[in-house]
């Protein structure tokens with residue numbers, strides 16, 4: 269009998285050309301490139317693997333591809349695993365910084381380079397590899413498998429919630445594997461059990477109809493001062509957010525979640541060096557550790573600020589307008605609309621009624637229940653695939669943001685990340701890559717995971 273690992277290698281080799289053709293499709297959602305072609309291609313890939321496919325496009329936006337693979341005769345038809353992926357990719361700019369053509373899959377020293385390979389096309393392929401190898405084995409598919417593959421992830425998934433709501437019965441599953449995941453700088457394999465949310469704001473002040481000679485600053489205030497003072501009123505220099513009620517709705521982490529976070533490695537010096545930081549980490553003034561800050565606490569960040577004259581030399585002007593971008597990475601329990609109300613109330617209370625505040629993007633956070641048995645299934649199967657020498661690091665939630673909350677809201681299931689990326693995958697940047705070794709081990713992880721899940 270041929271071992272599963274050998275079957276996997278065979279499937280990987282056999283489907284490499286097909287995978288490369290998928291990578292060649294420049295499915296850039298923000299620029300509307302090759303979307304219909306890529307939808308057709310994904311449909312074919314799933315059908316070739318043996319799945320039933322529906323292309324959902326009745327709610328607008330780029331189509332959502334649904335795939336279904338029933339459990340085999342010896343499998344557990346009572347259990348269904350959902351894979352979430354996206355077929356769209358980021359634009360390839362800046363093109364000059366690529367060492368090979370962005371949309372020509374190129375292997376150099378065991379590393380496969382192409383736009384979209386890490387985010388997120390290889391992660392779809394490893395899942396299909398695993399399913400095909402299992403279908404070809406004596407045991408067959410150990411459980412039912414569904415896919416939700418969307419085409420707007422790189423655009424903030426504006427239509428995903430509507431599709432999940434309408435098709436909740438179709439996508440109904442017991443657990444979900446998220447689109448991304450992989451290894452960190454230390455070669456630890458990181459599994460995220462959740463994700464932070466986001467409240468993103470535009471702020472602006474207009475203080476006059478025209479820019480004014482700065483000598484008039486003797487009697488006239490200006491927009492740049494007003495906006496910097498408004499912003500400064502919201503956060504102290506040592507990173508305490510002063511907006512009343514800002515921290516109130518945070519769901520307190522459980523003891524177990526705290527324990528899991530305490531086990532995570534964090535190298536402050538390395539972080540300093542990585543970014544060339546000129547100041548100590550802000551957590552030095554806070555009552556919580558860097559890992560706790562990354563997982564459990566919301567942030568408030570000025571992402572950009574524009575006002576007045578910023579060219580060479582001097583121009584003595586009193587700017588009539590100022591604007592800023594502000595993001596808050598929020599945690600479970602917090603609501604973007606509520607954060608909006610709290611900041612509005614803060615500005616009004618402190619005499620900044622004229623500051624315009626618009627919530628331009630809101631997304632709630634989500635964290636899976638770490639005591640759910642699915643966590644062990646994902647962790648143990650990762651250990652088996654990546655070997656005893658690899659430390660498997662569980663993280664209650666990622667510090668970034670994604671549309672995970674909608675999966676819980678409409679499907680009510682645990683969601684964990686797992687993918688074949690590495691520390692240098694450079695998602696969204698030039699020379700995006702996946703290591704072929706991780707591609708194989710990632711395929712094995714998905715196969716072991718399906719086996720363990722079906723039990």
Ligand SMILES: [Zn+2]
Nearest residue numbers: 387422695696
């Ligand atoms: Zn991305």
